[in-house]
Amino acid sequence: MHFNNFDITAFLGNSWQKKPQLIKNPWAAWTNPLEPDELAGLACEEGVESRLITQPETTWKLEHGPLAEDRFDTLGDKNWTLLVQAVDQHVPTVAALIEPFRFIPNWRIDDVMVSFAADGGGVGPHFDQYDVFLIQGLGKRQWQVGGHCDETSALLPHDDLRLLADFEAVDTFVCEPGDILYIPPGVSHNGIAMGDDCMTYSIGFRAPSRSELIGDWCDDMLADMLDDDRYGDPDLAIQENPGEISTSAVDRLHAMITDKIGDRTAFSCWFGEYSSTPKYPEMDWQPEEKIEIKDLREQLQQGVSLRCNPASRFSFIRADAEKLLLFVDGQTMECTGDAIPFAETLCAQSLVTIDEQLTNFDSVMALLLDLHNRGSLAFEPRDL
Ligand code: SIN
Ligand code: CO
16 A cells, blocks of 8 residues: 555645645555454454444443444444454554555554444544544545644543534545545544445554653653662751751752753663553564574575564664664664664564575574564565
């Protein structure tokens, strides 16, 4: 899947994080990557996050998956929608939908949520805290787009759903297969299926909140801090009023915090691991059989390619001219020499064919073996 007709530079300059944009079928050739009954099957599986939203009359009801297979028999042909999270981790053709959006850094990408709706179905007027590209896969959906919302926007009283109490559409778009609607964070929207078999693929992004960043980084730092690393004042002098917390004491106390918080190197290493932690860490993707370096070399020399696990997150930070830190699935791998350009390729491509010469480099082979045996990379079957 790739774009044929989409000006990425203009999009980033004019719309990204700024305003909604309708991108009329920009694909070279659009094909819907997943059948509705395959999506329904995923919603019945343990370990797959899914939701069913029904609108009997004016009320909204939410059920969490896994759903019973016969749940679909009684839903009727109007006003319900099924939503399945992170379908890219289970369906390679859906994972492939992310590739053309790699103009956004890997660490910002969250997942592909897929919805199926019967006529009139939708999740109701709401806003999301993240950017989203809503790709119409099958059927038609009317999107009503409203203004900016935030935590103060009034919501309908509902225990499970965050639906806007006062939604007013400013724009209305009808999306047909292949059309993409970009919605920036905070912009209210309401998608209503027009007719049967409406499937929408949401490429969702992530943006850490300041409180999450501070809280999670501090938790990480606290784990290694020593209780006897304490305030000290060997230079204490008599002060006029013992009640005063002196300027020098405040400076020294404050520095105890800012010295730690201001450590950019420690922060960047932590953030690489933090942001590459899998979305569902409880999922075990390790291969049934771990391989050894000689089997790996043999396969690669025969020209077998390796595919990055769509559930794995690959990113890197350049530590200095000689060292690159590769972050995969919450782990840091230090790369030097020939492993550097190779790690860069791994972060930029989901399918890699290894140059025969590279199989002679121990650092590259050690990296590949580790990634393979963790389940972050797998051999690509030749007949695909
Ligand atoms: C949907 O696919 O129905 C909902 C997507 C969204 O509004 O974020
Ligand atoms: Co939304």
